[in-house]
Amino acid sequence: MVAVELINHMIPPLKPSDDGHKAIVWMEELRTNQLPVIEKGKFLGFITEEIILEENDSKRPIRDYFLDGEDCFVIEHQHFYDVIKVATEHDFQMVAVLSETGGFQGVIAIEDTINAFAESTAIQEPGAILVLLMNQRDYSLAEISRLVEAEGARILSSTVNPDPKDMSMLRVTLKLNKTEISHITASLERFGYRIIGRFQEEEIKSNDQERFDLLMRYLNI
Template sequence: MNINDFILEEIKALTLNDTVRCAQQVCENLPITHIPIVEGGKLIGCLPESDIQTIEDKDKKLSEYSYLLDIFYSNNKTTLLDLIVLFADNDCNLIPVLNEEMNYAGYYELSDVLDAFADSPFLHNESETLIIGKNKSDYSIGQIAQIVETNGAKLLGLYISSENQDNIQVTLKIITQEINEVIQTFRRYDYHVVTQHEDDFYLEELKDRAAYLRKYLDM
């Protein structure tokens, strides 16, 4: 997959000489959070839709509101994960793209990027999701991968999904027919298993019954 294939040009970028009315009309016709503003092929910034709609004098030029512009963009080397972070950090559904000459080349839409991510093997392949936790000073990505693979499973990918001052949680996507073996191995290495799995429930129930039986026999 080439993320550059998702660059769009359907929405025409505006200039600082365009009017507020023109910008408001663009936002009325399209569900976008920002409008790219370009001068001489160069991106000046992105005008937020939420600010555009509050301007009452529709005949004024956008140059009078340049202080409202947000500055964010991507380039043709930006990765899929970098784009998702950009969308989240800027609370937007449109990100301008600059080419190697730093000229405006188009934009990415959030829906297209999310669809591309959803179709990636990381999410699309049939797999088990496992979330594990451990003290930040003790966990090791290398050890995590080794635990998965020594149980005959395949690690599709992982990411740090939560952390605080002391602990960290890692989300794993694993291809395996025996997720319980992976879970028990993580426990032996003092990882806390956050996610709940049916096979694990069954094993824990057997352990509880065995403990109850031993207690009964000792009476």
């Protein structure tokens, strides 16, 4: 799923001529503490509740406030993983979506992206998750796939991240289409792969917080 498909059209942008009071009212109605500001179709940044309250003058037009997060955006065809990454880097609840030519398309709320991840095929299809730790020079997804498929299973998705404790090592996260994986782990270990985490289906779907933690683990953020 790409960014343009996740735009929340219920979140309107503000104009520089709008005042801080209007921004606060909209934030309260939408239950957020930040809103995008645009001028002539161009994204200028976000106005936040904190910025307005610090100035202690909600009658001022938005153009007179400092705007934050002017770099907190993605291009419309970027993957939703990129949306999560940009939001996390800027510590924002939402990310602006721009066209290839820089035109403002809308914003994505971080909750919408998490929901999209939770609804993706790789999550919804029954299966377990394995996390492998290996030296970078030993990584071969083709070889891992061969071993998994030899045990009658398939890899639905895979993510590769450097190990935070040793940058010469990789953490390879695999979502499989099987819930019973003892024979798969035995096969991988027999061929020298080190398994540092395994998550069964019932553990994966236990609650929303665990799905969020899983997403963070996938993105290594």
